[in-house]
Amino acid sequence: MQLRVRALETVLTEKGYVDPAALDRIIEAYETRIGPHIGARVVARAWADPTFKKALLADASQAIETLGLEQKVGDHLIAVENTASTHNMIVCTLCSCYPWDVLGLPPAWYKSTPYRARTVKEPRTVLADFGVTLPADKTIRVWDSTAETRFIVLPMRPEGTEGWSEERLASLVTRDSMIGTGLAKTASEVAA
Ligand code: FE
Numbered sequence: 001m002q003l004r005v006r007a008l009e010t011v012l013t014e015k016g017y018v019d020p021a022a023l024d025r026i027i028e029a030y031e032t033r034i035g036p037h038i039g040a041r042v043v044a045r046a047w048a049d050p051t052f053k054k055a056l057l058a059d060a061s062q063a064i065e066t067l068g069l070e071q072k073v074g075d076h077l078i079a080v081e082n083t084a085s086t087h088n089m090i091v092c093t094l095c096s097c098y099p100w101d102v103l104g105l106p107p108a109w110y111k112s113t114p115y116r117a118r119t120v121k122e123p124r125t126v127l128a129d130f131g132v133t134l135p136a137d138k139t140i141r142v143w144d145s146t147a148e149t150r151f152i153v154l155p156m157r158p159e160g161t162e163g164w165s166e167e168r169l170a171s172l173v174t175r176d177s178m179i180g181t182g183l184a185k186t187a188s189e190v191a192a
Contacts, residue, residue, distance in 0.1 A: 025104070035104015038069060039152055040173035042102060043184075044166045046079075047157040060152060064102065077102065078143075082180075086139045089127070090151045091119040091179035097145035099152050103178055111177065119151060119183040120144070130181045153180040160187040 012018045029119040042064055046053040055063040060079040077099055092098065093116050098106040109115050120124050123140045127133070134140070143151045154175040161169060171190050176182030 030100060030104045034171075035100065035102060036175035036178060037104075037170075038064075038176070039102040039178045040097070040170040041067065041166070042079075042152070043154055043173045043178065044169035046154055047161075047169050048164075048166050053154075056154070076149045077133075078149060078151050079154050080141070080143060080151055082156045084156075085137075086141055087127075087180065088151075088153045089119060089123055089140060089142045090145060090153060091116055091142060092145040093117070093120055094144075094146070097147055097150060099150035101150075102152055103175055107175070108192055127181065130176065132181070132183060153178050155184040158184050158186050 009018065009020070009023070013020055041064050042056065042060075045067065047057050051061060052066075055066070056079045060077040063079075064077065082088055092110075096106060098110060100106070107141075113127065115172040120142050124134070127140070145151055155173065157169075158172055161172065170192070172185045172187070174182050174185060177184045
């Protein structure tokens with residue numbers, strides 16, 4: 001796959017269709033300025049501000065726009081909330097659709113065939129592979145992304161974080177917790 005991508009990039013560069021420096025700059029932006037920091041900010045705000053959380057769950061694209069980010073967030077982003085009774089996971093069974101605008105570059109496993117195929121069939125086993133074991137009575141909902149519709153998981157706020165600043169709360173939010181293959185860090189993990 002890497003060879004095919006490199007060959008394609010070489011041909012496109014030779015034909016003058018793409019500029020390698022521009023590609024590098026786009027990748028750098030997604031890695032260092034966009035994701036998953038923006039997603040973490042969004043989750044932290046939702047934990048701290050019930051009005052924002054309500055708006056986020058009603059229309060994530062619109063709610064995130066009010067945060068004054070430099071880049072517009074995709075046309076149809078849906079936030080799904082983890083609760084005591086329900087855990088959400090995100091996949092793209094068809095290909096690799098991912099909320100780049102809030103989470104940055106997708107991890108390699110997200111695009112892999114096993115993740116895409118197994119998540120819809122045996123989400124609990126996939127979660128266990130990621131080191132996450134949920135109570136047997138907890139419902140797992142799997143959301144299938146498309147080119148138009150992307151999802152972000154709103155993880156549960158860890159206990160013992162009352163009164164934390166948004167910045168500190170954001171440090172609890174991992175990329176995987178917003179895909180649903182992980183949980184937010186615990187308060188003691190961040191304090192340490
Ligand atoms: Fe896709």
